[in-house]
Amino acid sequence: MEELKMGAVQEQFADLIWQHEPIASGELVKLCQQKWGWKKPTTYTVLRKLCQRGIFQNENSVVTSRMTRAEYDALQSEKFVEDRFDGSLPAFIAAFTARKALSQEEAAEIRRMIDGFETEG
Incomplete structure (x- = not known):
């Protein structure tokens, strides 16, 4: 497992997931667009990195945490x-x-x- 430490932007993103989970990945894209002006690829890139670290998972287009805050x-x-x-x-x-x-x-x-x-x- 990759190191778990997150940068400031990743922590804000993670907090958004923790506040809204379980959340459909499409809804997460919409929230990130509203909150930070992110495009869909940006949201999925950050999500993928945090999933690789074992903090979140995206299964069947539903994002949930693998660990609590x-x-x-x-x-x-x-x-x-x-x-x-x-x-x-x-x-x-x-x-x-x-x-x-x-x-x-x-x-x-x-x-x-x-x-x-x-x-x-």
């Missing part, structure tokens, strides 16, 4: 931590909080999340 964002976050912090979530949190203090509510929510995700062993 939340799943896409989670994968991008994991990749960011892996690439920039050698996969260390504590190193990421240390870097993040070095410039921005957590509120009591944020810290409490993170503690609840950690308690819920901790594995025994």
Whole structure:
């Protein structure tokens, strides 16, 4: 599978699909024409690239997602931590909080999340 990262235009296009899915490919062409002035080939080129990456699929002229926006964002976050912090979530949190203090509510929510995700062993 090709790298999942999208550029700004592709992200806007993906958001349009996520908002309207399932959507007929012809209707997607019309939406892109209205929103950005795209021609049919432009819409299909961008769609094809995102389908090749495994983010969307176009079957029987109906476009649907193969992952939700939340799943896409989670994968991008994991990749960011892996690439920039050698996969260390504590190193990421240390870097993040070095410039921005957590509120009591944020810290409490993170503690609840950690308690819920901790594995025994």
